[in-house]
Amino acid sequence: MRVVDPEGKQLGIMSLREALAKAEEFGLDLVEVAPNADPPVCKIMDYGKFKYLQSKRAQEAKKKQQASSQIKEIKMRPRTEEHDLQIKLKKIEEFLKSGHKTKVRIVFRGRELAHKEAGERMMQRILEETKEWGKPDYPPKFEGRQMVVMLSPRSSGG
Numbered sequence: 357m358r359v360v361d362p363e364g365k366q367l368g369i370m371s372l373r374e375a376l377a378k379a380e381e382f383g384l385d386l387v388e389v390a391p392n393a394d395p396p397v398c399k400i401m402d403y404g405k406f407k408y409l410q411s412k413r414a415q416e417a418k419k420k421q422q423a424s425s426q427i428k429e430i431k432m433r434p435r436t437e438e439h440d441l442q443i444k445l446k447k448i449e450e451f452l453k454s455g456h457k458t459k460v461r462i463v464f465r466g467r468e469l470a471h472k473e474a475g476e477r478m479m480q481r482i483l484e485e486t487k488e489w490g491k492p493d494y495p496p497k498f499e500g501r502q503m504v505v506m507l508s509p510r511s512s513g514g
Contacts, residue, residue, distance in 0.1 A: 434475040452489040
């Protein structure tokens with residue numbers, strides 16, 4: 357196997373026993389970094405530190421990936437007043453323009469469920485007002501006591 361010392365210098369090709377002895381000299385671990393290479397490459401390093409840095413890199417990658425596609429949610433009731441509705445529409449616009457998927461949820465409580473058409477009218481109005489920034493992934497649907505629709509941002513091309 358090819359062995360690399362902690363500073364990154366090649367120590368050459370040696371047997372496993374010799375490589376382990378070298379690692380022992382440095383007081384570190386022998387870690388296989390490229391098992392598919394011919395011959396396999398091993399590096400003398402602190403394995404605990406290696407695993408820690410690896411997990412940190414994975415966390416950073418996950419954080420960057422998550423930031424690019426987040427799902428935002430706007431909740432309202434079928435009797436939401438005009439001014440509050442305008443504020444919610446501005447929020448939806450802001451989310452969609454910044455590239456986030458947005459879930460719009462109209463929650464029905466108590467007797468409001470008897471007047472589903474009020475919620476449906478509100479949902480149609482929301483879809484109408486947001487059509488230039490986002491498009492629905494599916495038509496609005498009832499899930500128990502709530503009406504839900506997912507809006508995806510429109511591509512910047514228009």
